[in-house]
Amino acid sequence: MHIKYNKSFIDGKFQSFGKLSFEVLNPANEEILSNVNDGGVLITKKAIKSSEIAFKSWSKLTAKSRSLYLENLNKLILDNKNELAKLITLECGKPINESIGEVLYGASFIKWFAEEGKRTYGEVIPTTHENKRMIVIKQPVGVVSAITPWNFPLAMITRKIAPALAAGCSVIVMPSYETPLTALYLANLTSKAGFPKGVINFIVGKDVSSMGKILCNSKIVKKISFTGSTRVGKILSKQSSSTLKKLSLELGGNAPVIVFDDADIDKAVDGTISSKFRNSGQTCVCVNRIFVHKKIHDKFVSKLIEKVKKLKIGNGLQKDTSIGPMINGSAIKKNIDLLNDSISKGGSVLTGGKIIKNNFFEPTVIVNANMKMHFFKEEIFGPIAPIYKFENDKEVIEMANNTDYGLAAYFFSENISRCWKTAEKLEYGMIGINEGLISTEVAPFGGMKYSGYGREGSKYGILNYLEIKYLCFGL
Ligand code: SIN
Numbered sequence: 001m002h003i004k005y006n007k008s009f010i011d012g013k014f015q016s017f018g019k020l021s022f023e024v025l026n027p028a029n030e031e032i033l034s035n036v037n038d039g040g041v042l043i044t045k046k047a048i049k050s051s052e053i054a055f056k057s058w059s060k061l062t063a064k065s066r067s068l069y070l071e072n073l074n075k076l077i078l079d080n081k082n083e084l085a086k087l088i089t090l091e092c093g094k095p096i097n098e099s100i101g102e103v104l105y106g107a108s109f110i111k112w113f114a115e116e117g118k119r120t121y122g123e124v125i126p127t128t129h130e131n132k133r134m135i136v137i138k139q140p141v142g143v144v145s146a147i148t149p150w151n152f153p154l155a156m157i158t159r160k161i162a163p164a165l166a167a168g169c170s171v172i173v174m175p176s177y178e179t180p181l182t183a184l185y186l187a188n189l190t191s192k193a194g195f196p197k198g199v200i201n202f203i204v205g206k207d208v209s210s211m212g213k214i215l216c217n218s219k220i221v222k223k224i225s226f227t228g229s230t231r232v233g234k235i236l237s238k239q240s241s242s243t244l245k246k247l248s249l250e251l252g253g254n255a256p257v258i259v260f261d262d263a264d265i266d267k268a269v270d271g272t273i274s275s276k277f278r279n280s281g282q283t284c285v286c287v288n289r290i291f292v293h294k295k296i297h298d299k300f301v302s303k304l305i306e307k308v309k310k311l312k313i314g315n316g317l318q319k320d321t322s323i324g325p326m327i328n329g330s331a332i333k334k335n336i337d338l339l340n341d342s343i344s345k346g347g348s349v350l351t352g353g354k355i356i357k358n359n360f361f362e363p364t365v366i367v368n369a370n371m372k373m374h375f376f377k378e379e380i381f382g383p384i385a386p387i388y389k390f391e392n393d394k395e396v397i398e399m400a401n402n403t404d405y406g407l408a409a410y411f412f413s414e415n416i417s418r419c420w421k422t423a424e425k426l427e428y429g430m431i432g433i434n435e436g437l438i439s440t441e442v443a444p445f446g447g448m449k450y451s452g453y454g455r456e457g458s459k460y461g462i463l464n465y466l467e468i469k470y471l472c473f474g475l
Contacts, residue, residue: 011070016039036177050201070117070162095159113162216239222245226249230452255289272287413434
């Protein structure tokens, strides 16, 4: 595939800054896909200036006019579905069917907020004085920045820019340097969709820490929405304190799935596989710990193993691939370390456990997992599925909540009373009940504890980009 765009997109144009560049690799074969101009600090400053100017006119448009630009962009994304999906697979390794799913998922945020932007209603407050009238209006927060990860090179951008643009904010997107090519392709689509220059700027560079610092320290940038690790989320939070910037942080997870003794086992196996192995285990909502009641443990494990063995590992461009490569060598190393740690503490590998070549790691199931193993507390972000046995509800809910994270949790039970009670007790922002795939543009995505704060998607997602203003009229 010919890669067309390899520079930052500022003021409606692709622009190079300086002579530095960095390589973007295909994780499936480590071939260089493109050399991308490294815009660094200079480009970040230019983008802030450009977004500041663009905000003035973009924020004054009616919600209906802004919605039309978003509708154009939605159509263009869908028209270019196959090319975008191929680019996603090339730079992040995801199986092509999942990449097509990501394009549809990504477009769905644009469509949703094109509509939702028209409904950011204010309120009239019943007055406390005969001669006063009280009203609340909502206004865009200003210039915002979207800092996005490599595991969803398209959808994590659209989930942030769609509500921001619909609310009337201008946006600076800083995509991951591992996967900037999809982002730059999207930049070109925003230009085709007719967005005025500067309303969306895309900055690409490898020195993300300096670029991030400039965004955090800028008084012009009023908000940052970040998806990525808890470690980086904490740095951004600290750096943003000097400007009291608004933040939305969608950080790491450590999702439990609980399979109760009254679960439909086939449903539980399928739900666990679809959550655990999505994007080769590299999503924040992937199952990280599998708790299975001792009565059904062996039956669940044998059904799970049978299906995991059928997962086909390969280059994501092949249609029948279900497990693509991991993003890079350090991701592989982390998974090997977690695997070795668990074996040294009594874990038994029933299937998988090996590197096939380069960045390909076999889907792996480990039984006899226990709380001393590192992956009890740590996000695996890879295709390892550890199984813990439990005996009663109280014990398993305590174990499930025994983590700093609180993004997604799942459980399987056919008992409605147990379902309600468990859902209420789990300390997580999102709960899948008899379901392993819960992400959608219509529902609030986000977590609690070290998984961050703020919600994306749904009717709540646009609130992050709006200021509430109270008007008091004296008569
Ligand atoms: C993520 O991994 O951060 C996002 C996953 C999703 O939207 O389902």
